[in-house]
Amino acid sequence: xxxxxxxxLSSTGLSKSEIESLVEVPKDENLGDYAFPTFALAKKxxxxxxxxAKDLAKNIKSNEFEKVEATGPYVNFFVSKKILxxxxxxxxQFQGDKYGSSSLGRNKKIVIEMSSPNxxxxxxxxxxRSTIIGNSLAKIASFLGYTVTTINYLGDWGTPFGKLIxxxxxxxxxxxxxxxxxxxxxxxxxxxxxxxxxxxKGREWFKRLEQGDKExxxxxxxxxxxxxxxxxxxYKMLTVKFDxxxxxxxxxxxxxxxxxxxxxxxxLKESEGALIVDLxxxxxxxxLIQKSDGATLYVTRDLAAALDRKKEYGFDRMIYxxxxxxxxxxxxxxxxxxxxGYSWAQExxxxxxxxxxxxxxxxxxxxxxxxxxxxxxxxETKELAREEIVKREKVPKNExxxxxxAIALAAIFYGDLKNNRVHDMIxxxxxFLAFEGDTGPYLLYTYAxxxxxxxxxxxxxxxxxxxxxxxxDYDGVEKKLLxxxxxxxxxxxxxxxxxSPHIIANYAYELAQLFNEFYHSHPVIGSDNELFRLQLVxxxxxxxxxxxxxxxxxxxxxM
RNA sequence: GGGCCCAUAGUUUAGUGGAUAGAAUAGCGGACUUCGGAUCCGUUGACGGGGGUUCGAUUCCUCCUGGGCCCA
Numbered sequence: 001x002x003x004x005x006x007x008x009l010s011s012t013g014l015s016k017s018e019i020e021s022l023v024e025v026p027k028d029e030n031l032g033d034y035a036f037p038t039f040a041l042a043k044k045x046x047x048x049x050x051x052x053a054k055d056l057a058k059n060i061k062s063n064e065f066e067k068v069e070a071t072g073p074y075v076n077f078f079v080s081k082k083i084l085x086x087x088x089x090x091x092x093q094f095q096g097d098k099y100g101s102s103s104l105g106r107n108k109k110i111v112i113e114m115s116s117p118n119x120x121x122x123x124x125x126x127x128x129r130s131t132i133i134g135n136s137l138a139k140i141a142s143f144l145g146y147t148v149t150t151i152n153y154l155g156d157w158g159t160p161f162g163k164l165i166x167x168x169x170x171x172x173x174x175x176x177x178x179x180x181x182x183x184x185x186x187x188x189x190x191x192x193x194x195x196x197x198x199x200x201k202g203r204e205w206f207k208r209l210e211q212g213d214k215e216x217x218x219x220x221x222x223x224x225x226x227x228x229x230x231x232x233x234x235y236k237m238l239t240v241k242f243d244x245x246x247x248x249x250x251x252x253x254x255x256x257x258x259x260x261x262x263x264x265x266x267x268l269k270e271s272e273g274a275l276i277v278d279l280x281x282x283x284x285x286x287x288l289i290q291k292s293d294g295a296t297l298y299v300t301r302d303l304a305a306a307l308d309r310k311k312e313y314g315f316d317r318m319i320y321x322x323x324x325x326x327x328x329x330x331x332x333x334x335x336x337x338x339x340x341g342y343s344w345a346q347e348x349x350x351x352x353x354x355x356x357x358x359x360x361x362x363x364x365x366x367x368x369x370x371x372x373x374x375x376x377x378x379x380e381t382k383e384l385a386r387e388e389i390v391k392r393e394k395v396p397k398n399e400x401x402x403x404x405x406a407i408a409l410a411a412i413f414y415g416d417l418k419n420n421r422v423h424d425m426i427x428x429x430x431x432f433l434a435f436e437g438d439t440g441p442y443l444l445y446t447y448a449x450x451x452x453x454x455x456x457x458x459x460x461x462x463x464x465x466x467x468x469x470x471x472x473d474y475d476g477v478e479k480k481l482l483x484x485x486x487x488x489x490x491x492x493x494x495x496x497x498x499x500s501p502h503i504i505a506n507y508a509y510e511l512a513q514l515f516n517e518f519y520h521s522h523p524v525i526g527s528d529n530e531l532f533r534l535q536l537v538x539x540x541x542x543x544x545x546x547x548x549x550x551x552x553x554x555x556x557x558x559m
Numbered sequence: 560g561g562g563c564c565c566a567u568a569g570u571u572u573a574g575u576g577g578a579u580a581g582a583a584u585a586g587c588g589g590a591c592u593u594c595g596g597a598u599c600c601g602u603u604g605a606c607g608g609g610g611g612u613u614c615g616a617u618u619c620c621u622c623c624u625g626g627g628c629c630c631a
Contacts, residue, residue: 027578037577039615049614072578283562285630325628327563354565354627361626388597407597419572423565424627431571431584435597438572438583445597453594506573509582520591520599527594537594559597 001084001486004064005034005077011059012041025487032069032076033483039073049073081479085470085532088486092539093465100488100546104496105146111313112138112148114321115235115242118155119227120164120185123234124371125427126323126364129353132416134321135240135552136501137351143550144496149313153305154247156224158298162206163199165219167192181226186371206295210252224249237378239409239554251304255296258304262289265340277336287332302333310344317347319499324352324422325363351499354424361426372427381408384433385441389559399558406556407441413553414440418505438509441559443548446512448559450541453524453534460531464538471532477521478536481514485543492550501551508547515540 002023009019019036026035038056042049053070060068060075067078092099114134117127134150142148167188176184192198209216228245235241259275262268267277273292279285289300309318320330330350337345358364364371385407389400415432419425435441454464474482488507495503518540524533545555 024577027574027581031578035578039577074578285562323628324564328629331563352564357627363628392595394595423572425571428571434571434584436584437597439597441597445595449595449598456594458594502573506582513582516598517600519594523594525594559595 008060008062033079034077036075082472088482100492101143103145105144108316109147110141111315111318112150113153116153120223122182123374125356130321139550140496149243151244152242157248159206163202165205166201182230248301251301254304284332320350353421356427403559410440410444410553417501417551443512447544450537451557453537456525458525477518481518488543504550
């Protein structure tokens with residue numbers, strides 16, 4: 001419906017894109033469905049904004065609007081009911097799961113690095129955000145027609161693993177390892193982090209690893225395989241999939257080429273036996289490329305990975321969905337790529353997110369043994385969902401587990417994605433366990449209710465999708481719902497432009513609120529306006545489903 | 560020590576130049592013998608502080624305070 005407003009304003013002499021950026025949704029819905037603030041135009045015309053609004057409102061003659069009126073310096077548009085219904089319902093009905101999609105990104109390739117947990121450590125909430133946000137961004141981008149490749153880039157190389165190998169050699173216990181390998185490695189990690197002696201031993205073992213020492217490699221491979229198994233389980237529970245599983249270790253043999261390249265472009269400097277790239281003049285400090293003992297660092301591996309990906313995927317954009325604590329690292333990485341002469345450094349973007357902090361407001365530290373295990377969070381949330389489900393006698397026993405899992409997922413995904421990604425968040429299990437109000441389960445519940453109506457025997461017997469007849473006899477509550485539904489495509493684009501899934505999360509919630517308001521006050525089955533309301537219920541459930549899918553939340557028809 | 564980020568009701572937060580700052584939760588008070596009460600309606604309650612830019616600042620700039628992160 002925004003397009004109708006934009007074309008009605010073409011007489012202002014402003015360009016289409018100017019108008020588009022100015023047209024807004026009034027804060028108070030009683031003021032109108034769309035609004036055009038005249039400040040900018042008035043400045044151009046050197047006239048009073050209030051006068052400009054008055055003139056404009058008078059001159060817009062269109063049967064697409066019920067009313068166009070000037071309120072102070074605003075021109076407010078009230079969309080006609082007939083046009084609103086005619087132009088909102090059919091696209092949703094015909095496009096179904098594709099409603100809101102577009103071909104905006106046709107022929108454009110996007111690579112998204114996401115999740116990227118460290119091996120030999122439990123999958124904690126630290127990597128939850130990257131996983132969930134990256135997953136949603138991938139879905140949004142491909143919905144808009146981009147060709148997306150998601151890469152899970154494991155932290156599987158570096159001195160910490162040398163340290164862990166040393167620790168495992170001395171403290172490892174086969175029985176405990178067999179029983180729960182990750183837990184055992186985690187205990188060892190916490191133990192050795194307390195002792196200074198492992199710093200040196202760790203460096204030595206990592207050196208052996210980099211040189212391809214058999215014993216070092218054997219243990220490292222063992223760590224990696226048990227980790228992958230553990231991660232697989234978690235991704236399965238989260239219903240997150242990757243196109244590519246890679247890792248830092250894939251690039252440790254490609255270090256020489258990177259070092260050569262840096263040398264050739266005269267970017268390498270020696271400093272106290274180590275090799276660095278000096279970025280002081282860009283205000284980015286110094287980037288350490290190789291330690292004095294010859295060990296490489298992850299900037300170096302990331303450089304190799306970036307070059308490799310450009311060659312392999314030919315991306316138009318590469319998104320690194322990684323926490324904000326890595327900001328400096330990515331600024332340095334992109335700067336070095338630029339200095340190496342790769343113009344596509346401009347196409348790389350670090351989509352950062354705030355951290356989960358523990359209850360005393362500090363970063364969760366693996367070293368101090370304060371990690372919160374993702375598995376536990378999933379289990380606890382599921383358990384709570386299960387308790388609620390058992391209360392509903394209607395739910396067959398063999399369905400309970402499936403539904404509890406879906407509800408837990410909705411709770412966790414939505415609980416994370418509704419927040420602006422840049423903010424730090426205090427991790428509070430209570431929040432994930434909440435099922436009322438602004439929560440994932442509320443959204444699923446809303447969807448299930450809508451579906452439930454559609455499954456009831458109605459007076460109208462026919463196909464809802466292709467009736468082509470739209471009632472004009474509907475009230476304000478129904479209109480608000482329709483207007484909201486019509487905005488979904490704009491919302492998806494907005495979320496993509498900002499790389500912010502929370503825009504879709506907020507939308508889904510607002511839509512659910514409007515639907516529940518409608519649900520409460522408007523009987524559907526058997527009402528005088530049954531057909532229209534059935535259609536409205538149908539399209540509401542469809543759009544809600546589409547929004548949830550973009551967040552990575554699988555929908556449940558019943559719960 | 561240097562740099563980056565954040566600050567909105569008791570709590571978790573949306574809004575990012577414009578019309579009365581929007582929710583959720585907790586508290587209080589209500590609704591429906593009805594399509595699923597994980598619902599709906601009402602009510603109390605907020606832009607950290609000082610300066611600046613602007614016709615207009617929660618939003619932009621600057622200083623301060625508080626918190627977080629990174630680098631050395």
